[in-house]
Amino acid sequence: MTNAFALAGIVPNIVLTAIDADVIKSYVELGLGVAVLPSIAYEPKRDLAVGARDASRLFAPTVTQIELRRGTYLRGYVVDFIAMVHPSWTQDAIRRALTATA
DSSP, rough: OOOHHHHHOOOOOOOOOSSSSSHHHHHHHTTTTOOOGGGOOOOOTTTTSSOOOOOOGGOOOOOOOOOOOTOOOOOOOHHHHHHHHHOOOOOOHHHHHHHHHO
């Protein structure tokens, strides 16, 4: 997102930052500024005090990555989540990848 501002020759005045979308939306509700969030973070029925505008044409798509450390134990729900995101990553494929040598 910062690259989009730079490419447009804009230097945003970022005063507050937060990792959690709900915290960011709370800042906006309090009148502390505006936020740029992915559309999945906006819930029209819940976020009644926050307006939303589609700005997808202004920002390049982003890629989400799942990174794992070799040799670590993954709980079942983590393996299930990975398989939901990328169905070809079966439990066996994930376990093999985690035990493989670099």
